[in-house]
Structures are given as structure tokens and as C-alpha cells.
Amino acid sequence: MDKKLFTFFPFALWLIYVIFLSATNPEVRWDWEKEEAKPMSFPDGFVWGVATAAHQVEGECTNNWSAWENSTDENNNPRIHNDEKSGIACDHWNRYQDDIQLIKDLGVTSYRFSIEWSKVEPEEGQFDARALEHYKNVCIALKESGIMPVVTLHHFTHPIWFEEKGAFENKENLSYFVRYSERVFDALNEYVGLWCTINEPAVYTYQGYFNGLWPPGKTDPQLTGEVLYNLMEGHVRVYRALKARAGGHVAKIGIVKNIFPFDPYNRWNPLDWMVTRILDNVFNIVALEFLTSGIYNYSMPTMANVKYENPDAVGTLDFIGMNNYSHQRINSHLNPNRFFTIEFYPHEPMTDMNYPIYPEAIYRSIKRVSELGVPIFITENGIADAKDDRRALYIDRYIRAVARSIQEGFDVRGYFYWSLMDNFEWSEGYDMKFGLYKVNFQTQKRRLRDGSRRFIEIVSASKDE
Ligand code: FCB
Numbered sequence: 088m089d090k091k092l093f094t095f096f097p098f099a100l101w102l103i104y105v106i107f108l109s110a111t112n113p114e115v116r117w118d119w120e121k122e123e124a125k126p127m128s129f130p131d132g133f134v135w136g137v138a139t140a141a142h143q144v145e146g147e148c149t150n151n152w153s154a155w156e157n158s159t160d161e162n163n164n165p166r167i168h169n170d171e172k173s174g175i176a177c178d179h180w181n182r183y184q185d186d187i188q189l190i191k192d193l194g195v196t197s198y199r200f201s202i203e204w205s206k207v208e209p210e211e212g213q214f215d216a217r218a219l220e221h222y223k224n225v226c227i228a229l230k231e232s233g234i235m236p237v238v239t240l241h242h243f244t245h246p247i248w249f250e251e252k253g254a255f256e257n258k259e260n261l262s263y264f265v266r267y268s269e270r271v272f273d274a275l276n277e278y279v280g281l282w283c284t285i286n287e288p289a290v291y292t293y294q295g296y297f298n299g300l301w302p303p304g305k306t307d308p309q310l311t312g313e314v315l316y317n318l319m320e321g322h323v324r325v326y327r328a329l330k331a332r333a334g335g336h337v338a339k340i341g342i343v344k345n346i347f348p349f350d351p352y353n354r355w356n357p358l359d360w361m362v363t364r365i366l367d368n369v370f371n372i373v374a375l376e377f378l379t380s381g382i383y384n385y386s387m388p389t390m391a392n393v394k395y396e397n398p399d400a401v402g403t404l405d406f407i408g409m410n411n412y413s414h415q416r417i418n419s420h421l422n423p424n425r426f427f428t429i430e431f432y433p434h435e436p437m438t439d440m441n442y443p444i445y446p447e448a449i450y451r452s453i454k455r456v457s458e459l460g461v462p463i464f465i466t467e468n469g470i471a472d473a474k475d476d477r478r479a480l481y482i483d484r485y486i487r488a489v490a491r492s493i494q495e496g497f498d499v500r501g502y503f504y505w506s507l508m509d510n511f512e513w514s515e516g517y518d519m520k521f522g523l524y525k526v527n528f529q530t531q532k533r534r535l536r537d538g539s540r541r542f543i544e545i546v547s548a549s550k551d552e
Pocket residue numbers: 140143286287290345410467505512513521
């Protein structure tokens with residue numbers, strides 16, 4: 088009897104534990120027939136837009152990323168899929184006027200783009216007036232077309248001199264980021280509707296410092312936590328600095344946070360749950376918690392432990408920019424060198440990136456960031472779909488999920504599709520086709536994809552309401 092109890096007890100404990108976790112962290116799944124039958128509506132003034140980032144579209148960048156593209160790994164292998172280089176990309180630097188017409192043709196009223204720091208300040212302390220003039224002209228052309236500029240100050244790239252100083256590894260370097268941000272702000276603030284300080288700090292640090300797939304190619308969990316903190320601190324300092332400048336008090340300034348809901352591969356496996364929660368914490372929660380409480384607590388048992396506190400972080404958001412593409416499913420392993428892999432079930436419908444189509448993810452992510460208590464803009468959402476056979480469905484369902492969250496009372500003010508056109512997708516190179524417009528990179532011709540028409544329809548229907 089005692090023996091039976093002895094074997095039953097751990098089993099019961101495990102059962103209670105996984106049942107509790109499963110119940111408190113449901114993997115939301117909706118009945119899509121029902122969802123599709125519901126009318127979609129959006130509040131007055133809802134902002135529709137499209138997004139790009141400088142390095143991915145402008146062309147001819149000399150920055151940390153171009154240096155990375157031209158380097159090889161320790162086995163002499165190229166860093167980028169097919170050894171591609173960003174090169175002239177979409178030549179958006181020269182073709183922005185035509186591209187603004189394409190934005191206008193979609194019927195949207197906003198454009199999120201980023202400023203290439205390496206063009207504005209190619210050498211330390213030497214600001215290029217022509218580069219600032221260029222961005223000013225972009226803003227003027229947008230305004231003339233009735234399109235609100237939304238500007239990101241740091242979207243993964245920066246000058247080589249900044250990288251050589253250790254970039255965001257050193258807290259002392261934040262003053263360079265603040266100085267550059269102030270220059271850009273002074274030049275463009277009269278045109279800009281929303282300012283995004285930093286794009287996806289957790290993605291930048293995870294790729295560059297945890298798995299080493301992006302510059303500077305490091306694999307150091309403790310440093311990952313330190314760099315993420317410095318980026319968050321950078322946001323706080325830039326926010327405070329810009330607020331103190333002329334026009335700053337009315338400017339709308341926020342950060343862009345990517346949210347991936349994390350789900351365990353095996354819902355019955357407590358180890359999958361444990362790893363899932365650790366990753367959710369460092370990837371999603373730590374940054375959000377810092378913004379609400381000023382407390383930064385980055386912890387990966389036996390690997391990283393970074394703690395800071397800065398009460399000044401509280402109140403540094405006029406809005407939150409939220410990027411979401413899908414969820415991540417975590418399969419844990421008892422191998423300290425590879426303690427998890429990201430895997431999906433065979434029946435999950437995939438995009439061309441390693442992300443399934445899972446529209447409920449955007450709803451779950453909105454719920455998460457709503458805890459910040461500030462207006463939410465979906466600053467990126469979109470699909471890589473070279474065949475263009477899933478784009479219309481993806482757009483329709485993800486936007487339905489946004490509409491449902493608004494109906495349930497979440498304060499979502501806008502939605503930006505990623506991306507206006509095909510572009511250089513970081514280490515994936517040019518194979519990932521996120522564009523509403525297909526780009527022929529030989530001729531630089533752009534053509535609207537059929538699947539993108541669903542986006543145009545939704546935007547135009549929301550105006551007729
Ligand atoms: C996001 C990035 C953006 C683009 C999309 C596909 O993580 O912010 O630049 O690469 O993914």
C-alpha cells in the first residue's frame with residue numbers, strides 16, 4: 088500500500104502541475120467559420136499603414152549589417168542565405184517618390200520607415216546634412232500624399248564606428264544614440280506622427296548575442312541580458328531627451344516590441360513548460376515589466392542573471408508598437424548545448440518563414456501588451472509567401488483577430504502591414520517575400536500581388552463604415 092502511494096504521489100503531482108499550467112495558459116484556438124461570419128469593424132480614426140526598414144529597402148548602406156553580410160563564419164561559410172548582400176535592395180532611397188504613390192494606391196494613410204543612422208552620422212560626430220534633408224523630403228512627400236510618417240530611430244542597424252565601440256554592449260555608448268536621436272527629432276518632428284525609439288530589442292539581442300545568427304555573432308546568454316537592458320535603458324533616455332526638446336511634449340514616442348506567444352510542444356511534459364516559461368520571460372515579459380515597474384529581471388537558470396532597477400522607465404510610453412507574426416512552440420531537450428528547439432506540428436499551416444499561420448497569436452499578444460495601459464499600434468504583421476497562395480487568408484484572419492480584440496475593449500489604434508514590398512530579409516536574404524508588392528530585383532519593377540487585394544478591400548471597407 089505504502090509502496091503504491093509512493094509511486095502514485097509523484098505521478099499525481101506531475102498531473103496536477105501540467106493540468107494547472109494547461110488551464111492557466113491555454114493555446115487559444117477559434118472556430119474560424121464563426122469568426123468569418125462576424126462583421127469586421129474599426130473605430131473612427133483607426134490608422135492603416137505599411138512598414139519597411141532602411142537597411143532592407145534603401146540600398147547602399149555601410150553599417151554593422153553590411154559588414155556582417157561581407158564576412159564569413161569560422162568555417163568560412165557565408166552569413167546570409169545564398170551568400171546574398173543587401174546591395175541596392177529596393178533602391179528606395181532613390182525611388183521613394185514612386186513608392187509613396189504605391190502606398191497611396193493601397194488606400195492607407197500611414198507609412199512606418201526607419202532612419203539609417205549610418206547615413207545620418209557616417210563618422211562619429213559628423214552629421215550629414217544631405218541625409219537629414221533626404222528624410223525631410225520623404226516626410227514632406229508623404230504629407231503631400233496625405234500619409235502620416237511613422238519613424239523608427241533604430242531598426243537593427245547602426246554605423247560601423249558605433250559597432251566598433253561595442254554598440255549597445257556598453258552603457259556609455261547610449262549617449263551617442265541619444266545625440267543622434269535628438270538630431271533626427273529636431274529635423275523631422277514637425278512632420279512625424281509617431282516616433283519609435285527601438286525596433287524589437289529582444290529580437291536584436293536574441294539573434295546577435297544568444298544564437299549568433301546576426302551581428303555581432305555572439306552566443307553569450309549573460310551578455311544577451313546585459314545588452315537587452317542597455318537597449319531598454321536607451322529607450323528611456325531617448326524618450327526623456329526628446330520630450331525635453333522643442334515640440335517634445337506633444338510628440339508621440341514609444342518603443343516597438345515583438346511579442347511571440349510561447350507554447351510547449353508537449354503539453355504533458357513539465358520540462359517543455361519550464362523552458363517555455365523561461366523563454367517567454369526573457370523574450371516577452373522582462374521588457375514589458377521594466378516599462379511598467381522599472382524593474383529589470385532577466386534570468387535563465389545557470390546561464391544568465393541580470394538585474395537592474397530604473398524607476399525613470401515608468402511613464403516612457405505614449406503608445407506601444409507591437410509586432411506579431413505567429414507563436415513559437417518549444418520542445419525541450421536534456422542537452423545543455425541545445426536545451427530547446429522550435430518545432431511545429433505537421434498540421435500547422437506554415438508561412439515561408441519558420442512561422443505557422445496562427446492568427447490567435449496577434450490577439451494573445453494584444454492582450455499581453457494591453458497590460459502597459461497605453462494605446463497599441465500593430466507596427467508589423469505580415470506573411471512571407473512567395474507563391475502568394477496564403478497571403479489573402481493570413482491578412483483576413485489576422486485583421487479579424489485585431490478587430491475582435493478591439494470589440495472586446497482593447498485599445499488598438501492602428502495596423503501596419505509588413506511589408507510594403509519584398510525586401511532584404513536579414514539572414515534569410517531575398518527569398519522571403521513579405522511584400523504587398525512583388526519586386527523584380529533586376530528591373531526594380533513593383534507589381535501588386537493578388538493576395539494583397541484583401542488588404543486593400545479591408546482598408547477601403549473600414550472607411551465606408
Ligand atoms: C521583424 C523585423 C522586420 C522584418 C520582419 C519580417 O522581426 O522587425 O525588419 O524582418 O520581422
